[in-house]
Amino acid sequence: MTAAHCINEVDDYRVELGKHSLKATEEGSVACSAAKIITHEDYNILNDTALIKLSSPFALSDTITPACLPDRDVVLPHGTPCLVTGWGRLSTNGPAADILQQAFLPVVGHDVCSQPDWWNVLATEKMVCAGGDGITAGCNRDSGGLLNCPNPDGSWDVHGIVSFGSGEGCNVLQKPTVFTQVRLYV
Structure with a gap:
């Protein structure tokens, strides 16, 4: 996806x-x-x-493993640490990554992410926000990457697809990375 x-x-x-x-x-x-x-x-x-x-099947390996889809009724609690990955820019207007980048971002609950000084009405119920600390975030060209959240049993669920971030740049305080909320599309 x-x-x-x-x-x-x-x-x-x-x-x-x-x-x-x-x-x-x-x-x-x-x-x-x-x-x-x-x-x-x-x-x-x-x-x-x-x-x-x-177009063709592939074998699972040490570097190719499946992630699960979340149950439709699972809402991630505010602060849940989830992993975003991508080859996007390393900083605002910076170079794109050659090596896959990954960072844990805390989920920002909808009640916070939709506040006027955060994303306001742009953060809808069909989205999940993560990050917003002004230090770590997705960046340009990370779009389409996934937000994976660990489960206690060691498996991972795909909870989000990178959709957008701040036009002001990467790592903007109170402008977390915004993801399409996968659970609503299962």
Whole structure:
């Protein structure tokens, strides 16, 4: 899955599995072409989600493992630590990462994220916010990346898809990274 705003009709898409470095050839990584891409029929700033069906099956390994989908009724409590990953910019107007970046961001509850001095009405019930401390956040080009949250049994659930961040730059205080809330689309 990815963000619908990352998809356009003219590109051929390839999904890299088990990839850590964008520049290096890595043993165990697998590239699959997209057989079909389905964007949400009502996509706009809301419903920013798309599914990519791979053209061929692949084997699980030490670097390719599944993540689970959350139950539809699971609402992440404020402060829950979840992991965002991506190859986006390393800082505002900075270079894009060559190595996969990852950071734990605390979930910001909707009642906080939708306050006027946070995201206000842009943070809807169909979104989940994480970060906002002014230090660590998703950045430009992280769009479509996932927000994974650990479970007590060691498994991970995909709770969000990076949708947007602040136009003021990366790591803006009280402007957490905003994710499409996956549980509502299961």
